[in-house]
Amino acid sequence: MSPLPEDKPLVIAGQTYRSRLLTGTGKYADLEQTRLATEAAGAEIVTVAIRRSNIGQDPKEPNLLDVLPPERYTILPNTAGCFTAEDAVRTCRLARELLDGKKLVKLEVLGDQKTLFPDMTQTLAAAETLIAEDFDVMVYTNDDPILARRFAEMGCVAVMPLAAPIGSGLGIQNRWNILTIVEEASVPILVDAGVGTASDAAIAMELGCDGVLMNTAIAGARDPVRMARAMKLAIEAGREAYLSGRIPRKRFASASSPLDGMFF
Amino acid sequence: MEIIVNGNPRACADGQTVSGLLDELGLGEKRVAVERNGELVPKSLHAEQQLGEGDQIEIVHAIGGG
Numbered sequence: 001m002s003p004l005p006e007d008k009p010l011v012i013a014g015q016t017y018r019s020r021l022l023t024g025t026g027k028y029a030d031l032e033q034t035r036l037a038t039e040a041a042g043a044e045i046v047t048v049a050i051r052r053s054n055i056g057q058d059p060k061e062p063n064l065l066d067v068l069p070p071e072r073y074t075i076l077p078n079t080a081g082c083f084t085a086e087d088a089v090r091t092c093r094l095a096r097e098l099l100d101g102k103k104l105v106k107l108e109v110l111g112d113q114k115t116l117f118p119d120m121t122q123t124l125a126a127a128e129t130l131i132a133e134d135f136d137v138m139v140y141t142n143d144d145p146i147l148a149r150r151f152a153e154m155g156c157v158a159v160m161p162l163a164a165p166i167g168s169g170l171g172i173q174n175r176w177n178i179l180t181i182v183e184e185a186s187v188p189i190l191v192d193a194g195v196g197t198a199s200d201a202a203i204a205m206e207l208g209c210d211g212v213l214m215n216t217a218i219a220g221a222r223d224p225v226r227m228a229r230a231m232k233l234a235i236e237a238g239r240e241a242y243l244s245g246r247i248p249r250k251r252f253a254s255a256s257s258p259l260d261g262m263f264f
Numbered sequence: 265m266e267i268i269v270n271g272n273p274r275a276c277a278d279g280q281t282v283s284g285l286l287d288e289l290g291l292g293e294k295r296v297a298v299e300r301n302g303e304l305v306p307k308s309l310h311a312e313q314q315l316g317e318g319d320q321i322e323i324v325h326a327i328g329g330g
Contacts, residue, residue, distance in 0.1 A: 034328060048329055049330075050297075050326060
């Protein structure tokens, strides 16, 4: 019997993480709920959006980075909402400035409002520029093994295929593609987008993904803090199951009790 | 002179700097980043970068997002 794989920590751009659950910070009722859910999820990497400051707002109003301080969390600025490579690159440059030169970014260039599927030609162009400008790029992509390999070869620090459309909660739609991406990976693979509930996250981890990034599945649940905990447990359970090596599927039964020593 | 800040026109004194504008807006102490006419203005240049007539200024910060 071949030995089972040993677990190793998640390493992204040279940084080691214990948690394999990355969370978004959008759609929460308020900053306190954001903080509590992030803590319950045990997330160490949290995504943020970059948007216009509200001119004339009370300057004492608390800000996201006050409740999720960059000294404690790895803040992952996201180019969500960008539909061109140019806007995504601008967003990343602003984000790096905002975060005192930290160069880790989540690149996401969307192609269409209805599906929010990524525009892969724009994403490739943006990734090339960002890598040339020394950004560490975690790239959101379609569940396409050929593109995933291409992004890794270009120098992206993590490849993040979608499970299903952003915010859809449909779960992993093409687990064979995710499996192929994972098997051929030379950088961490994280499922990003489309998770609906804990079992979806567990499936991603059972397939061998290095982690999962989610937002709506937690923030949109009736009890987000409790769902954050459920997701944490699912990620851990899925990872353990992956490392344990599941039994092969068989069409017919195989008795659990011994056949020897029967007295009837 | 007039400049555009986050999409809205705003009167601005001649020779005003990026730092001066941020102070005027109460954002001097906040964690923000600034773009002038589509180009990032690094923090190290805020004090010396002067604004010009019709400049398009974007001031951004981090908010909740996926």
